[in-house]
Amino acid sequence: MPRASAADAAETARRVLEVATAHFAAQGYASASVDDIARAAGVTRGAVYHHYTSKPGLFAAVVAAHQQIISEAIVAATRNSAPDAAIHDGSHAFLDAITQGAAARILLIDGPAVLGWQEWRRLDAEGPEQELHTGLREAGASPALLDALTAALSGAMNELALWLAARQEDTAARRQAHMALDAVLDSVVPRS
Structure with a gap:
């Protein structure tokens, strides 16, 4: 059987990561199964382990990908902002990005428990x-x-x-959260 090209391997790894993200978000780390992830991605369990070594390794890759998404949202929100406005713009972008889709469960709930506090802190320190x-x-x-x-x-x-x-559909809670964030940030770095 011919070996997969580098592009094929990268596509397989991407697809596994995408499917794993959905499984970890929907079921939580403990209930997500590597067999189910492999089946949904259309690959073998061995292919998952080839790319990610273990279930914790796969989860760590999902966490790292989400940290990158959050960091990119912050950078995009602050690209054209003055420094005093950028801290507000970036913090609001963080809050919106981390509460969309799977990010909160993966990064804030399962992340510290699965990766361990030290590793979770390291990833957070390198990103947002x-x-x-x-x-x-x-x-x-x-x-x-x-x-x-x-x-x-x-x-x-x-x-x-x-x-x-915990209040995803509550628009009043989202508004309150952003107002609270502004109040905290204004006490640290007032806007001019």
């Missing part, structure tokens, strides 16, 4: 939290408080995202 740190620095947050402010705001936004994710 890094964007927050940069935004705070550029907006003029106190250098002496920069790391502490980043941690405090990151935690507050993650909790706000969990609160909002």
